[in-house]
Amino acid sequence: MLFAIRMDVNLPVDMDPTVKADTLLREKAYSQELQRSGEWLNIWRCVGEYSNLSIFDVEDNERLHNILWNLPLFPYMRIDVTPLATHPSAIAAPAPG
Amino acid sequence: MLFAIRMDVNLPVDMDPTVKADTLLREKAYSQELQRSGEWLNIWRCVGEYSNLSIFDVEDNERLHNILWNLPLFPYMRIDVTPLATHPSAIAAPAPG
Amino acid sequence: MLFAIRMDVNLPVDMDPTVKADTLLREKAYSQELQRSGEWLNIWRCVGEYSNLSIFDVEDNERLHNILWNLPLFPYMRIDVTPLATHPSAIAAPAPG
Amino acid sequence: MLFAIRMDVNLPVDMDPTVKADTLLREKAYSQELQRSGEWLNIWRCVGEYSNLSIFDVEDNERLHNILWNLPLFPYMRIDVTPLATHPSAIAAPAPG
Amino acid sequence: MLFAIRMDVNLPVDMDPTVKADTLLREKAYSQELQRSGEWLNIWRCVGEYSNLSIFDVEDNERLHNILWNLPLFPYMRIDVTPLATHPSAIAAPAPG
Amino acid sequence: MLFAIRMDVNLPVDMDPTVKADTLLREKAYSQELQRSGEWLNIWRCVGEYSNLSIFDVEDNERLHNILWNLPLFPYMRIDVTPLATHPSAIAAPAPG
Amino acid sequence: MLFAIRMDVNLPVDMDPTVKADTLLREKAYSQELQRSGEWLNIWRCVGEYSNLSIFDVEDNERLHNILWNLPLFPYMRIDVTPLATHPSAIAAPAPG
Amino acid sequence: MLFAIRMDVNLPVDMDPTVKADTLLREKAYSQELQRSGEWLNIWRCVGEYSNLSIFDVEDNERLHNILWNLPLFPYMRIDVTPLATHPSAIAAPAPG
Amino acid sequence: MLFAIRMDVNLPVDMDPTVKADTLLREKAYSQELQRSGEWLNIWRCVGEYSNLSIFDVEDNERLHNILWNLPLFPYMRIDVTPLATHPSAIAAPAPG
Amino acid sequence: MLFAIRMDVNLPVDMDPTVKADTLLREKAYSQELQRSGEWLNIWRCVGEYSNLSIFDVEDNERLHNILWNLPLFPYMRIDVTPLATHPSAIAAPAPG
Numbered sequence: 001m002l003f004a005i006r007m008d009v010n011l012p013v014d015m016d017p018t019v020k021a022d023t024l025l026r027e028k029a030y031s032q033e034l035q036r037s038g039e040w041l042n043i044w045r046c047v048g049e050y051s052n053l054s055i056f057d058v059e060d061n062e063r064l065h066n067i068l069w070n071l072p073l074f075p076y077m078r079i080d081v082t083p084l085a086t087h088p089s090a091i092a093a094p095a096p097g
Numbered sequence: 098m099l100f101a102i103r104m105d106v107n108l109p110v111d112m113d114p115t116v117k118a119d120t121l122l123r124e125k126a127y128s129q130e131l132q133r134s135g136e137w138l139n140i141w142r143c144v145g146e147y148s149n150l151s152i153f154d155v156e157d158n159e160r161l162h163n164i165l166w167n168l169p170l171f172p173y174m175r176i177d178v179t180p181l182a183t184h185p186s187a188i189a190a191p192a193p194g
Numbered sequence: 195m196l197f198a199i200r201m202d203v204n205l206p207v208d209m210d211p212t213v214k215a216d217t218l219l220r221e222k223a224y225s226q227e228l229q230r231s232g233e234w235l236n237i238w239r240c241v242g243e244y245s246n247l248s249i250f251d252v253e254d255n256e257r258l259h260n261i262l263w264n265l266p267l268f269p270y271m272r273i274d275v276t277p278l279a280t281h282p283s284a285i286a287a288p289a290p291g
Numbered sequence: 292m293l294f295a296i297r298m299d300v301n302l303p304v305d306m307d308p309t310v311k312a313d314t315l316l317r318e319k320a321y322s323q324e325l326q327r328s329g330e331w332l333n334i335w336r337c338v339g340e341y342s343n344l345s346i347f348d349v350e351d352n353e354r355l356h357n358i359l360w361n362l363p364l365f366p367y368m369r370i371d372v373t374p375l376a377t378h379p380s381a382i383a384a385p386a387p388g
Numbered sequence: 389m390l391f392a393i394r395m396d397v398n399l400p401v402d403m404d405p406t407v408k409a410d411t412l413l414r415e416k417a418y419s420q421e422l423q424r425s426g427e428w429l430n431i432w433r434c435v436g437e438y439s440n441l442s443i444f445d446v447e448d449n450e451r452l453h454n455i456l457w458n459l460p461l462f463p464y465m466r467i468d469v470t471p472l473a474t475h476p477s478a479i480a481a482p483a484p485g
Numbered sequence: 486m487l488f489a490i491r492m493d494v495n496l497p498v499d500m501d502p503t504v505k506a507d508t509l510l511r512e513k514a515y516s517q518e519l520q521r522s523g524e525w526l527n528i529w530r531c532v533g534e535y536s537n538l539s540i541f542d543v544e545d546n547e548r549l550h551n552i553l554w555n556l557p558l559f560p561y562m563r564i565d566v567t568p569l570a571t572h573p574s575a576i577a578a579p580a581p582g
Numbered sequence: 583m584l585f586a587i588r589m590d591v592n593l594p595v596d597m598d599p600t601v602k603a604d605t606l607l608r609e610k611a612y613s614q615e616l617q618r619s620g621e622w623l624n625i626w627r628c629v630g631e632y633s634n635l636s637i638f639d640v641e642d643n644e645r646l647h648n649i650l651w652n653l654p655l656f657p658y659m660r661i662d663v664t665p666l667a668t669h670p671s672a673i674a675a676p677a678p679g
Numbered sequence: 680m681l682f683a684i685r686m687d688v689n690l691p692v693d694m695d696p697t698v699k700a701d702t703l704l705r706e707k708a709y710s711q712e713l714q715r716s717g718e719w720l721n722i723w724r725c726v727g728e729y730s731n732l733s734i735f736d737v738e739d740n741e742r743l744h745n746i747l748w749n750l751p752l753f754p755y756m757r758i759d760v761t762p763l764a765t766h767p768s769a770i771a772a773p774a775p776g
Numbered sequence: 777m778l779f780a781i782r783m784d785v786n787l788p789v790d791m792d793p794t795v796k797a798d799t800l801l802r803e804k805a806y807s808q809e810l811q812r813s814g815e816w817l818n819i820w821r822c823v824g825e826y827s828n829l830s831i832f833d834v835e836d837n838e839r840l841h842n843i844l845w846n847l848p849l850f851p852y853m854r855i856d857v858t859p860l861a862t863h864p865s866a867i868a869a870p871a872p873g
Numbered sequence: 874m875l876f877a878i879r880m881d882v883n884l885p886v887d888m889d890p891t892v893k894a895d896t897l898l899r900e901k902a903y904s905q906e907l908q909r910s911g912e913w914l915n916i917w918r919c920v921g922e923y924s925n926l927s928i929f930d931v932e933d934n935e936r937l938h939n940i941l942w943n944l945p946l947f948p949y950m951r952i953d954v955t956p957l958a959t960h961p962s963a964i965a966a967p968a969p970g
Contacts, residue, residue: 001254001255001256002141002255003255003277004141004143004150005339011948012304013885013948013949027186028185028186031186032186032188035186035187035188035189036188042187042189043184043186043187044099044101044181044182044183044184044187045181045182045183045184045185045938046101046179046180046181046182047179047180047181047182047934047937047938047941047954048180048878048937048938048941048942048952048953048954049952049954052184053101053179053181060195060254061195061196061197061277061278061279061338062195062279062280064277064279064338064339065277065279065336065338065339066279068338068339069339075302075304076304079339079340080339081277081338081339081340082143082144082150083143083144083145083197083255083258083259083275083277084141084142084143084144084150084255085141085142085143085144085255085256085258085259085260086141086142086256087140087141087142087149088125088142089124089125089128089129089132089140090132090139090140090141091129091132091133092132092139098933098934098935099934100934100956102824108269109789110206110269110270142259144255144258144259144262144275145199145258145259145262145263145273145274145275146273146275157874157933158823158874158875158876158956158957158958159874159958159959161823161824161956161958162821162823162824162956162958163958165823165824166824172787172789173789176824176825177824178823178824178825178956180876180934180937180938180954180956181934182934182935182937182938182939183935196335198335198337198344205463207400207463207464221380222379222380225380226380226382229380229381229382229383230382236381236383237378237380237381238293238295238375238376238377238378238381239375239376239377239378239379239453240295240373240374240375240376241373241374241375241376241449241452241453241456241469242374242393242452242453242456242457242467242468242469243467243469246378247295247373247375276337276338276344277337277338277339278335278336278337278338278344279335279336279337279338280335280336281334281335281336281343282319282336283318283319283322283323283326283334284326284333284334284335285323285326285327286326286333292448292449292450293449294449294471296533303498351389351448352389352390352391352471352472352473352532353389353473353474355471355473355532355533356471356473356530356532356533357473359532359533360533366496366498367498370533370534371533372471372532372533372534374391374449374452374453374469374471375449376449376450376452376453376454377450390529392529392531392538399657401594401657401658415574416573416574419574420574420576423574423575423576423577424576430575430577431572431574431575432487432489432569432570432571432572432575433569433570433571433572433573433647434489434567434568434569434570435567435568435569435570435643435646435647435650435663436568436587436646436647436650436651436661436662436663437661437663440572441489441567441569470531470532470538471531471532471533472529472530472531472532472538473529473530473531473532474529474530475528475529475530475537476513476530477512477513477516477517477520477528478520478527478528478529479517479520479521480520480527486642486643486644487643488643488665490727497692545583545642546583546584546585546665546666546667546726547583547667547668549665549667549726549727550665550667550724550726550727551667553726553727554727560690560692561692564727564728565727566665566726566727566728568585568643568646568647568663568665569643570643570644570646570647570648571644584723586723586725586732593851595788595851595852609768610767610768613768614768614770617768617769617770617771618770624769624771625766625768625769626681626683626763626764626765626766626769627763627764627765627766627767627841628683628761628762628763628764629761629762629763629764629837629840629841629844629857630762630781630840630841630844630845630855630856630857631855631857634766635683635761635763664725664726664732665725665726665727666723666724666725666726666732667723667724667725667726668723668724669722669723669724669731670707670724671706671707671710671711671714671722672714672721672722672723673711673714673715674714674721680836680837680838681837682837682859684921691886739777739836740777740778740779740859740860740861740920741777741861741862743859743861743920743921744859744861744918744920744921745861747920747921748921754884754886755886758921758922759921760859760920760921760922762779762837762840762841762857762859763837764837764838764840764841764842765838778917780917780919780926803962804961804962807962808962808964811962811963811964811965812964818963818965819960819962819963820875820877820957820958820959820960820963821957821958821959821960821961822877822955822956822957822958823955823956823957823958824956828960829877829955829957858919858920858926859919859920859921860917860918860919860920860926861917861918861919861920862917862918863916863917863918863925864901864918865900865901865904865905865908865916866908866915866916866917867905867908867909868908868915
């Protein structure tokens with residue numbers, strides 16, 4: 001089941017550099033693990049913004065919330081969720097790729 | 098070069114049924130041709146809305162505008178454009194696939 | 195899988211009375227059939243507005259979109275979709291009732 | 292009398308961990324007590340957000356305000372209130388379940 | 389139980405003058421009957437706008453919706469509902485007057 | 486001359502408790518004095534919000550601004566002002582009560 | 583008593599030319615009469631918009647509403663009202679001129 | 680050349696009292712100097728808000744920006760700029776007074 | 777004096793084709809004449825939208841309003857005006873080119 | 874490929890003066906280097922705001938994001954990106970100048 005997720009990151013300008021570096025490292029590892037397992041299909045940077053647009057393919061709403069809630073950057077993010085369905089004009093299966 | 102495009106369709110409730118059917122047919126053919134040629138990477142329906150979220154991979158801004166401007170449904174759409182770039186956490190190449 | 199759906203209805207003031215009455219009848223029958231089958235859990239009127247707040251329990255995003263897209267009033271509605279998950283403070287199962 | 296309540300929580304990123312843990316514990320106990328007494332009918336997590344959608348069944352406006360004002364998380368919340376009424380298409384009584 | 393209601397009226401500029409005059413007459417009679425019966429406590433014009441701010445004192449949400457839904461101008465209005473409660477600084481009883 | 490005033494209070498979560506208690510006491514005394522003198526006609530709590538809706542009856546704009554500017558909570562408030570006039574459907578005099 | 587009023591005009595594109603010309607003539611005469619009598623202190627065009635910003639000096643809210651309600655263009659306008667008071671830094675009397 | 684400028688002031692609640700008093704004194708002197716020189720035509724307080732509406736008569740955009748950028752309160756303000764032109768219904772010259 | 781102008785065009789879907797073609801021809805001629813005379817410095821299409829972003833270099837506000845008001849497409853446009861000034865980091869003169 | 878970029882700067886009022894001065898110096902040098910190399914075509918100050926409107930001419934989205942992400946003021950900015958294309962009424966080449 002596909003979802004488009006936009007994440008806007010807002011780090012405090014006075015965030016402790018060590019905490020910041022550690023959080024970003026953990027965020028990257030967390031994201032890449034989910035990309036490898038096939039639930040986080042795509043992640044793109046929105047040009048000029050500390051934001052990303054991502055496509056998730058998950059079992060259900062519970063799983064999606066569990067993934068997002070545990071993002072290391074979650075306390076610093078505004079997240080917007082758009083459930084997706086197959087478009088009648090799509091030539092491919094609903095899952096990208 | 099990737100762009101996320103959201104299209105919100107607003108057809109007049111009193112639109113002539115023949116014009117409507119013809120426009121939708123042409124829109125579908127136009128979209129599928131661009132999907133086959135590789136410029137319109139994905140198209141998903143936004144659940145509960147007469148809207149889609151699409152990913153385009155185009156040569157440049159001029160080409161993107163040319164594609165969107167010539168959509169048969171263009172006069173009935175509000176279009177929102179988000180330029181995309183590679184995300185540093187992405188494990189794959191920027192193009193989905 | 196639960197979703198909160200808000201529907202805002204906007205009928206043209208000059209809508210043909212027969213078409214209007216027929217559309218409303220079909221909307222009511224359609225809604226009640228889904229309430230009986232257990233997918234449309236609740237429907238409440240928002241006080242003072244031609245709007246409702248509904249809770250759906252559906253198999254997946256595809257099914258939800260299929261239900262909403264075929265609402266007889268769909269062409270006259272603005273629909274807002276909020277995917278729901280279990281709240282850690284909830285004492286009951288996620289499904290209401 | 293039914294109300295739909297959306298609560299958006301915004302905890303300071305530098306909140307004292309003990310205060311935070313204690314506040315969350317008290318919030319959970321407070322919510323569950325009201326769920327058991329039958330005034331807080333449902334509470335769902337909004338996917339990807341530190342937010343919930345709840346349905347309350349209360350005697351009147353005074354009681355609803357008294358409940359919300361005394362939420363341990365009240366100082367950290369934005370609350371949106373929608374009074375509900377019976378929908379003419381509803382097959383069941385206005386109270387869910 | 390008190391509610392603040394703001395009503396914004398938007399009549400079509402090409403509305404039939406007889407229909408318009410009749411609708412406004414019925415609206416006035418309907419409003420005055422409810423003022424006399426004590427449910428519509430106050431109605432004020434918002435300066436420079438085709439809008440009013442009103443205070444209602446009703447039994448419950450159902451009654452309030454029933455009153456608003458049957459306003460002769462309802463199809464031409466946007467209505468905003470704010471449930472009210474006693475303010476701790478108020479020196480009088482919650483009902484005005 | 487009547488005005489509807491909505492005040493939204495936003496106290497810092499780390500406000501000094503003594504300062505806070507003192508400010509709230511002075512706010513209450515200030516409000517009640519103006520209610521007794523007849524310029525602050527009504528004050529209602531907006532359910533679920535740290536906000537009030539008030540009706541003022543003042544000599545002119547200068548007096549209204551003077552009252553609001555000197556509210557002990559003024560530095561913590563967002564204030565929205567709606568000038569009111571007699572509504573042609575009102576059965577009573579413009580002043581409530 | 584001073585008020586800043588912004589008026590945004592929205593004439594239907596298919597408005598009858600004679601009705602339009604007549605309405606604009608009456609609007610101009612109405613405005614100039616009030617400028618001469620001293621209640622409509624200033625009227626400026628907002629650059630690039632079919633809008634004006636005006637300053638009124640009127641007896642009270644009732645008078646202001648009466649003036650605005652009777653503008654020949656009222657049914658085609660959105661009007662925004664800002665009550666003004668003396669600014670402590672102003673070197674002149676509150677009334678311009 | 681006329682401009683309408685709205686300034687919304689937002690001073691930190693914990694601003695140092697001496698810095699605050701000094702800044703406000705300098706702001707007042709700065710404003711009054713420009714009022715005397717004829718570039719700052721009017722300044723009005725917006726009722727109930729820490730805001731003002733001002734009319735400036737300046738040589739060009741450069742001069743206007745230079746004036747606003749050097750306001751002692753500039754770092755604490757949100758400023759909204761509306762360029763003005765002569766209104767065809769105005770009976771007087773474009774400059775007020 | 778420079779201004780950034782964004783124009784959003786909204787043509788009625790049922791506009792008469794001859795009127796439309798003629799209006800667009802006149803708009804193009806009007807724009808190109810002002811480009812040649814040096815007042816309309818740049819015009820760019822906003823990708824995916826029936827909108828343009830333009831830079832004007834004009835004598836004053838009056839001239840800018842006169843140009844915009846007389847655009848053949850003015851009745852079908854929403855126009856947003858941003859006055860520009862020299863940026864301290866600019867290496868060139870304020871006029872582009 | 875052209876883009877219009879609006880940058881709104883929001884520096885903390887209590888920013889360390891040395892850090893602030895250094896950041897602004899680096900921002901200016903960074904901007905001027907890109908202006909000289911031909912990628913940052915124009916930069917204008919938006920009158921009365923700590924904001925600029927800029928035109929960039931870059932190879933692709935990746936390059937634009939790289940430039941913006943490395944702005945010394947990036948952590949203090951909100952950035953809005955509008956991709957531009959040739960306008961059919963433009964008499965010159967799409968690149969300004």
